[in-house]
Amino acid sequence: xxxxxxxxxxxxxxxxxxxxxxxxxxxxxxxxxxxxxxxxxxxxxxxxxxxxxxxxxxxxxxxxxxxxxxxxxxxxxxxxxxxxxxxxxxxxxxxxxxxxxxxxxxxxxxxxxxx
Amino acid sequence: xxxxxxxxxxxxxxxxxxxxxxxxxxxxxxxxxxxxxxxxxxxxxxxxxxxxxxxxxxxxxxxxxxxxxxxxxxxxxxxxxxxxxxxxxxxxxxxxxxxxxxxxxxxxxxxxxxxx
Numbered sequence: 001x002x003x004x005x006x007x008x009x010x011x012x013x014x015x016x017x018x019x020x021x022x023x024x025x026x027x028x029x030x031x032x033x034x035x036x037x038x039x040x041x042x043x044x045x046x047x048x049x050x051x052x053x054x055x056x057x058x059x060x061x062x063x064x065x066x067x068x069x070x071x072x073x074x075x076x077x078x079x080x081x082x083x084x085x086x087x088x089x090x091x092x093x094x095x096x097x098x099x100x101x102x103x104x105x106x107x108x109x110x111x112x113x114x115x
Numbered sequence: 116x117x118x119x120x121x122x123x124x125x126x127x128x129x130x131x132x133x134x135x136x137x138x139x140x141x142x143x144x145x146x147x148x149x150x151x152x153x154x155x156x157x158x159x160x161x162x163x164x165x166x167x168x169x170x171x172x173x174x175x176x177x178x179x180x181x182x183x184x185x186x187x188x189x190x191x192x193x194x195x196x197x198x199x200x201x202x203x204x205x206x207x208x209x210x211x212x213x214x215x216x217x218x219x220x221x222x223x224x225x226x227x228x229x230x231x
Binding site: 033035042045058093103105107109111 | 152158161162219224
């Protein structure tokens with residue numbers, strides 16, 4: 001069964017460093033998302049991406065964040081200068097077509113720890 | 116703005132007991148979709164069910180069942196004859212049609228612990 005994959009599974013970085021989280025969405029999906037979950041809290045929407053551009057973003061997704069689909073398979077989230085409060089689990093998700101009617105399938109997550 | 120409330124932070128049951136996880140949602144939209152996801156200790160989010168606002172028929176899948184009631188804005192999830200493998204955090208989520216509908220709004224989750 002097709003699934004969303006994410007690398008790395010864990011990342012430790014120093015405050016102020018740049019990190020890139022990578023995702024490979026399900027191959028025939030067209031809509032891509034990033035969510036984050038601070039430890040013990042709920043899952044929060046960061047950004048959605050369709051047709052090579054951001055379609056919606058939350059207030060969390062400030063200028064430190066960017067997303068990119070560099071090729072036909074990968075979808076990346078970059079944090080330019082990490083802060084302590086960026087420590088969280090980051091989930092990538094994808095959906096086939098209509099983002100409302102279609103289910104979003106999540107990857108296993110990347111646990112980011114900023115020291 | 117939409118909101119999802121899962122008032123039960125943590126529930127503990129003994130194996131084989133039935134357990135119901137509550138979910139109450141708020142939205143002004145008439146068309147919306149509700150979801151349940153399971154997050155086992157390994158951390159991934161596993162899709163369980165999707166239900167649209169026009170389909171109030173309850174659904175059963177094995178030991179899982181869902182009760183959608185628009186009149187009370189609730190979408191509750193029942194596990195029958197719970198098993199230790201059901202131990203996880205369960206999230207209810209909402210997506211609406213208007214405003215792009217690109218994001219899921221999650222509740223705070225219910226931690227279910229099933230003990231022997």
